[in-house]
Amino acid sequence: MSPNADRVMIFDTTLRDGEQSPGCSMTQPEKLRVAKALADLGVDVIEAGFPAASPGDWESVNAVAREVEGPIICGLARCNRGDIEKAASALRPAARHRIHVFLATSAIHREYKLNMAKEEILRNAVAGVKIAREFCEDIEFSPEDASRTELDFLAQVVEAVIDAGATTVNIPDTVGYTVPHEFAELFRYLRKNVRNIDRARLSVHCHDDLGMAVANSLMAVVNGARQVECTINGIGERAGNCSLEEVVMALRTRETFFNARTGIHTERLYPVSRLVSSITGMPIPRNKAVVGENAFAHESGIHQHGMLKHASTYEIMRPQDVGLTRSSLVLGKHSGxxxxxxxxxxxxxxxxxxxxxxxxxxxxxxxxxxxxxxxxxxxxxxxxxxxGDQGPWTLSGLRTGSQGGVGEATVSLQHADGRKVERSATGDGPVDAAFKAIEQATGLNPKLRKFELRSLSEGEDAQGEAVVYVDFRDRSYRGASATTDIVESATRAFLEVINRIEQSQRAQAVA
Ligand SMILES: [Zn+2]
Incomplete structure (x- = not known):
């Protein structure tokens, strides 16, 4: 490790930008689980959510602020007092916390989204930072869509928010539009033209629409960014965010080139990647850099020969450096x-x-x-x-069958409030019948969007995982369950969806 390498902060937004992407929503216990794993991984900042978005979001950010030790806990807010107060109250229990305010600055956003002139944007950005400073010393400001903002106006906004008290200025490539050389220019321009730039930490936030989020983030680091915003497995809006494991391993593997280092315990990367994938149901492509199943597999004979002689012939990182255990040890009934x-x-x-x-x-x-x-x-x-089985509904009995192509199911459910309900229904096969019986028993009729079945492991006795995606009142929900019986897995997955809908409706009612 070079002693003079500059420290780059890792700002993880898996729970905010990642979680808001389609199909990646997490329950509060799941968010806590991920936040604790991120703290173990050694991230510097956890962006836990957007407290003003919904009472459920506020609750989750508050739970992370209460229970997760180590990193700075951050909450997102628009530049208005209501949002900022909600963020501040949610974050209050954290030992160290940060309020992240944002406002779009590009011509397209000014004109079509905000309907505000430049002067108004400037005024609102400064006001937002000043309000946030009433609650907290550690303030980050993001000019949304910065990469499509006129450079001189961007510099003007950055200078004004630093004067107003922003301690971190984050430059987002919100729509994943920039390319590495252009983005490097943008950072050089800001460092040259913003008078007070040394009083704030420069940060970068890239999206992967053209597959350049990691490359663009690294160019920002080369040109002075000392915080990278990223997510585990690169999950996030549309094509996703800069992937944490890739940017971290690029900085580590090429440390002398970048002359920068992070505080990440890289041997925890693979476990956290698996955790986020299994919780969100977002699979990791086999060929994904760093954490894909094939990332360290050498198939060709020539490569294998070289590897046997000396691993460094074809391996620039060691699997154990990212926490990949090569053991294919299978557990069984005698395992302790x-x-x-x-x-x-x-x-x-x-x-x-x-x-x-x-x-x-x-x-x-x-x-x-x-x-x-x-x-x-x-x-x-x-x-x-x-x-999975947190309720309020639990499955206490399931009988299914089919006759002459018609499926039949009888489902017995128990509610946390003591109700017991049993319903029978018929449908196209036993799975469809079981879903209908659950709808009748619970009175909820979500629209089924997608239903997937896959085997979790090998062999005839493998567990079958069922994943159910539904839409209900403008929101998407996902439920998953695995047992050795496919119909039971599907029924439990559907019941999990019903439980998530009930939980989120309760969270909204608490408001
Ligand atoms: Zn984003």
Whole structure:
């Protein structure tokens, strides 16, 4: 490690930008789980959400602020007092917190979205930063769509918000439009033309619409950015954000080139990547840089020959540096607590003793039904033990069958308030019948958008995972469940969706 390398802060926005992307919504316990893993990973800042967006968002940011130690906890706000007060109150319990205010500056956004002239933008940006300073010393400002903003106006806004008290100025390529050389120019321009630029930390926030989010972020670092905003697995709006694991490993692998380093414990990258993928249901492509299944697989004979002689012939990073354990050790009914606990940790989960005891019980039951348990099986057990069956509805009985092409199902449900409901229905096959019976029992009729089945591991006795995507009152929900019976998996996945809808409606009613 070069002693003179500059420290680059890693600002993770998996829980805000990542979570707001389609199909990636997380429940509050899931967000807490991810936030704790991010703290273990060593990120400097966690953007936990947008507290003014909904009461549920406020609750989640507040829970992270209360329970997660280590990183600075950040909340997003528009430049108005209402938003900023909500962010401040949600963040209050955190030992260190930051308010992130934003306002679009580009001509397109000024004209079509905000209907504001330049002077008004300038005034509002300064006012937003000043209001935020009433609550907090650590203020970040983002001129949204900065990469399509006139350079002289951008410089004017940046200078004004720094004078108003912004301690970090973040330059977003909101629409993923810029290219590395142009973006480098933009950073050089700001450093040359903003009088007080040394009084704030420069930050970068890139989107991957043209596949250049990581490259653009690195060019920003070369040209003075000392904070990179990114997400695990690059999840985020549209094509996603700059991927945390890629930008971190690029800085580490080429440290002497960039002369910059991060505080990330890179051996935690793979576990956190798996965790976020299994919670959001967003799969990691096999060929994904750094954390893809094939990222360290060498197939060709020539490559394998070279690797055997010396790993560095074809390997620029070592798998263990990113936490990839090469063990293909399969767990089974004779595996003990210690082996299971180790594997769960390698997969990115941190369980307390009570949670682990629940998972171990289920593990033994499953191991009796199934000879070998693979990583996918273990992940399903952990997720089920900690989130899937949280209610308010639980499944207490399921009978299905089909006759002459017509599916039949009888579903018995129990509600946390004590109600017990049983309904029977028919449909196109037993899965359709079970969904209809649940709709009748709960009185909720979401629109089914997509239904996926996949095998979580190998063998005839593999667990089948069912994933259900629905729309309900302008929002998308996702539910997943895995058991060794496909119809039961599908029924449980659909019930999870119903539970998420009820939970979010309750959260909204609390407002
Ligand atoms: Zn973004």
């Amino acid at each position: 607590r210690h082996a299971l606990r180790e594997r769960i940790r390698e997969l990115g989960f941190e369980l307390d003793d009570a949670e682990f005891a629940r998972v171990f019980e289920e593990f033994k039951v499953l191991a009796d039904r199934k000879k070998e348990l693979f990583d996918g099986d273990i992940e399903a057990l952990v997720l089920r033990a900690e989130g």
